[in-house]
Amino acid sequence: MPTRLDCCCATAHEGDCNEARGINRRLFMATAVAAGVAGPAGFSLSSAQAATGLPEGKAAFMEEATRLAIESVEKGWGGPFGAVIVKDGEIIGRGQNRVLLTGIPVFHAEITAIMDASARLNPKALLGSDYGAGTILEMIPREPGSPDPVPERARMLKGCEIYINGAPCPMCMSAIYWSRIDHVYFAASLKDTSAIGFDDAFQYEDFAKPWGERRIAVTENFERETGLKAYKAWMDKKDRHPY
Numbered sequence: 382m383p384t385r386l387d388c389c390c391a392t393a394h395e396g397d398c399n400e401a402r403g404i405n406r407r408l409f410m411a412t413a414v415a416a417g418v419a420g421p422a423g424f425s426l427s428s429a430q431a432a433t434g435l436p437e438g439k440a441a442f443m444e445e446a447t448r449l450a451i452e453s454v455e456k457g458w459g460g461p462f463g464a465v466i467v468k469d470g471e472i473i474g475r476g477q478n479r480v481l482l483t484g485i486p487v488f489h490a491e492i493t494a495i496m497d498a499s500a501r502l503n504p505k506a507l508l509g510s511d512y513g514a515g516t517i518l519e520m521i522p523r524e525p526g527s528p529d530p531v532p533e534r535a536r537m538l539k540g541c542e543i544y545i546n547g548a549p550c551p552m553c554m555s556a557i558y559w560s561r562i563d564h565v566y567f568a569a570s571l572k573d574t575s576a577i578g579f580d581d582a583f584q585y586e587d588f589a590k591p592w593g594e595r596r597i598a599v600t601e602n603f604e605r606e607t608g609l610k611a612y613k614a615w616m617d618k619k620d621r622h623p624y
């Protein structure tokens with residue numbers, strides 16, 4: 382059992398490092414890309430067809446999502462789930478389930494595909510300060526008829542599609558909402574997924590219930606005034622960047 386960590390702060394020490402916490406976000410995103418969740422950038426439909434004889438059209442993207450899923454199974458990395466994110470006919474993000482490899486319960490294919498695509502489209506976001514034109518944090522007006530009361534939002538992955546070999550769990554579907562992805566294509570159904578032992582269909586049902594009736598105990602409004610201090614800090618911040 383190692384007790385010392387060779388750390389980014391250039392010293393070997395015990396336990397967690399404050400310096401490391403500061404770069405956690407970068408490391409987390411870089412892990413998703415560098416760990417091979419991301420394949421070679423710029424997988425284009427036309428070149429893939431030419432090189433591998435993949436089926437034409439959107440089916441090729443589902444083939445790629447499924448290939449990632451099967452790889453995860455064969456290598457023992459996680460469940461049989463893969464995802465790709467497509468923009469203008471080109472794959473810009475890949476993800477595969479790596480729960481078994483990492484021990485991280487939320488290491489789902491869709492989440493990592495979103496991180497991969499976001500990191501590619503907005504590498505400067507890693508610096509925490511680039512909100513300029515062309516980045517995913519660029520503000521764009523709400524669509525006509527949108528019920529959103531806020532006049533503009535960050536672009537995020539608007540204009541992208543996601544292809545998943547199985548129906549998204551509620552966590553991943555929420556991530557897709559946050560990402561503002563335009564269109565979800567999934568192959569196997571929630572029922573198909575339940576049939577192989579991944580029972581997340583109940584979560585969709587649970588979310589529709591009041592807090593007090595859900596499977597996991599939830600205490601509402603616990604120390605509300607404490608929590609609201611952070612909201613006040615956000616509202617008081619003069620240069621806050623809404624998203």
Ligand SMILES: [Zn+2]
Nearest residue numbers: 489550552553
């Ligand atoms: Zn999921």
